[in-house]
Amino acid sequence: MFSWLLQRVSGLFLVYALGVHLWTVHVVDSGRLNWEVITTRLQDGSSWTVYYLLFIPAVVYHAFNGMWGIVLDYDPPASLRRPLQVVFWISGFALLLYGYVGIRPLLGGS
Amino acid sequence: MIKTRQLRKNLLPQLNTVSVLWLLHRLTGVALAVYLVPHFITINDSRWGPEIFNETLKWFQGPLIVFTEYVIVLVVTFHSINGLRIIAMDFFDLSQRQKWLLGLVLAACGAVFLCASFWFVPRILEPL
Numbered sequence: 001m002f003s004w005l006l007q008r009v010s011g012l013f014l015v016y017a018l019g020v021h022l023w024t025v026h027v028v029d030s031g032r033l034n035w036e037v038i039t040t041r042l043q044d045g046s047s048w049t050v051y052y053l054l055f056i057p058a059v060v061y062h063a064f065n066g067m068w069g070i071v072l073d074y075d076p077p078a079s080l081r082r083p084l085q086v087v088f089w090i091s092g093f094a095l096l097l098y099g100y101v102g103i104r105p106l107l108g109g110s
Numbered sequence: 111m112i113k114t115r116q117l118r119k120n121l122l123p124q125l126n127t128v129s130v131l132w133l134l135h136r137l138t139g140v141a142l143a144v145y146l147v148p149h150f151i152t153i154n155d156s157r158w159g160p161e162i163f164n165e166t167l168k169w170f171q172g173p174l175i176v177f178t179e180y181v182i183v184l185v186v187t188f189h190s191i192n193g194l195r196i197i198a199m200d201f202f203d204l205s206q207r208q209k210w211l212l213g214l215v216l217a218a219c220g221a222v223f224l225c226a227s228f229w230f231v232p233r234i235l236e237p238l
Contacts (some may be wrong), residue, residue, distance in 0.1 A: 008197050015190045022183055027229070033167050035160035063143035070136065096148065102154035 003065055005090045010062040035106075043108045053109065056099040064092040127212050131192055138189045145182065173234050180230035187222045190236055 029037055042048040068088055075083060154164040168174075195215045198204060204211055 008200065011193045012197065015194060018186055018190065022186065026179065026183065030233075033170070034164050035156075035167075059146065063139075063146055066139045067143055070140070092152040098154065099150050102150055102156060105159075106113065106153075 003068075007062060007065050007069075010058040010065075013058050014062055017051070017058065020025075020051070021055070022098050040107070042106050049107050056103065057096055059101065060092055060096045062086050071075055081101065128208075131195075131212075131215070135192050135196070138185045140184075141185060142189060173237050176230060177234050180226065180234065183226050183230070184223055187226065188219055191218045191222070230232060 024041070025033065029041070042052075068085070071084060071088075152166060152170075156163045192215055195211055198211065199208075
């Protein structure tokens with residue numbers, strides 16, 4: 001029930017966050033995406049840091065929870081369900097950390 | 111041959127707008143989830159500094175890449191708008207207005223697809 005609700009909450013947030021993301025990358029910075037342009041934009045105040053702090057977990061949760069829903073639709077045996085769930089959680093956390101590590105230099109972190 | 115017959119017997123009668131949207135939502139969702147990994151790998155090149163990062167970004171030019179980006183925008187658009195429909199159906203009693211809502215989804219997707227096409231297609235064709 002909680003994951004069902006969180007899938008919808010993260011989905012609503014992603015409609016907004018992906019709108020901003022695709023608009024800035026493809027329209028505002030169209031054809032001039034480089035380190036200079038990106039870091040200047042992302043380090044203009046702290047709003048982009050807050051944005052990515054929420055955007056990355058939202059997208060990773062939504063993706064993994066969505067795929068978990070597909071797994072459940074195939075009704076895996078109980079013995080398989082728990083290990084699969086562990087794999088999903090570990091991979092999700094790994095991708096979240098990897099995402100944070102990757103965006104950090106662009107946000108001005110060393 | 112048997113497979114085709116089975117498919118026609120079992121699958122085709124179940125096909126309607128809602129089930130097609132359900133399938134498309136699933137397929138686009140999996141595609142976007144898979145796409146996250148290479149996208150994060152690319153962004154992680156920022157860790158090696160401006161030169162290497164800019165080298166990586168230079169690779170993201172050319173008609174084939176812009177075409178891929180165009181497809182991703184269409185996929186995200188569909189998944190977002192259909193996702194909003196799912197949320198609306200879940201939280202409000204809209205069973206009487208299902209048709210109206212489906213029309214709205216198709217119209218909204220069509221409008222954004224059209225805008226995206228006006229933006230991306232000239233950029234895809236430009237270098238050709």
